[in-house]
Amino acid sequence: MGHANKIEKVRSALLRWYRAKGRDLPWRRTRDPYRIWVSEIMLQQTRVETVIDYYHRFLQVFPSVTALAGADLEAVLKVWEGLGYYARARNLHRGAQTIVEEWDGELPGTLQDLLCIPGIGRSTAGAILSLAFEISTPILDGNVKRVVARLFALRGDLKSPGVEQKLWKLSGALTPKRGVHHYTQAIMDLGAMICTPRKPDCPHCPLRNECKAFHLQWQEKIPSPTKKNSRPHHQVALGVIRKRGRILIYQRPSDGLLGGLWGFPNYRSRTRKGLLRALVQGVRKDYGIRMETGNPVGILSHGYTHFTVTFHLFECPCRDGEKIRKRAFPAKWVYPGELKNYPLASSDRKVIRKLSAISRQQSVKR
């Protein structure tokens, strides 16, 4: 069978399937480039089910490019809290300001211009052009990569530049000139619903007859597994440092892990015995604060992309007159009830829940 013939059959079978089985998702009920943009940024490396609530809340608070551009970054981070990859929120905020300044508040409708907006790469630009502007442009997200790799039985690491280049060419060849809006959503739905990473539902797949991987019975071998580097594990001392009913929090620098979020001071230690010392010395060095004691009150674990952490919680009372004398990072004393006003990392939310559980237990004992 010829290449062009296969492509035509894939397109028509895919669209027929999509009309019957495609998902109804919030961002498919609009053609507003701003809303499509917000959804695409949220969906980077994030599941559809996770995004839906954030999508509605975000647009309620920031209904337009100008509303977003005029907001405080902290307010944006607060709405983004818990969604992860916080650079996306910073880029969205800065991107809105770029759009107001450079394009009079309207998202540009060309690939070259979209790629100038922070956080928009080739695939996200392709999605915005296809879905909001109906301009035929390929995308290459995780779904499309997997579907295309199976359709053409591409072996090898799908993240390697060589394979990616082939995938981009094939995705481009498959992308139709007309009706790109439906096609792009259709191929993503197929990847999410049928052509899944593990145990693809080939019996119900509309592309079964055109799929080289299915023909060879390779569908479970593609994508080929990549090498697993085990994540290191860190022991971290975390201080709930109290003074007259208030707690010390600090703001992380915007360029690192959890950038821009607030949290409880925490310091890594090589050994368990060294935890409290690391905390006491760190707080003294970074904030010039001397703590009276540190009482271990609990432990919790948390996983990040490249490492896992065991947090060792310490309750640390300070003298009433103790002051912040240095500011290695922005820092302040806040009442527990004020914590909800700050964007906090998921791990720090866990700490708060743990603390309230502990205080409930203690009040029961008394």
Added chain:
DNA sequence: AAGGCGGGGCT
């Protein structure tokens, strides 16, 4: 070319 960047759900 490789690594950093979250969090949660599924196996």
Added chain:
DNA sequence: AGCCCAGCCTT
């Protein structure tokens, strides 16, 4: 415990 998710950016 490992894998993956509607990727992008920096080095």
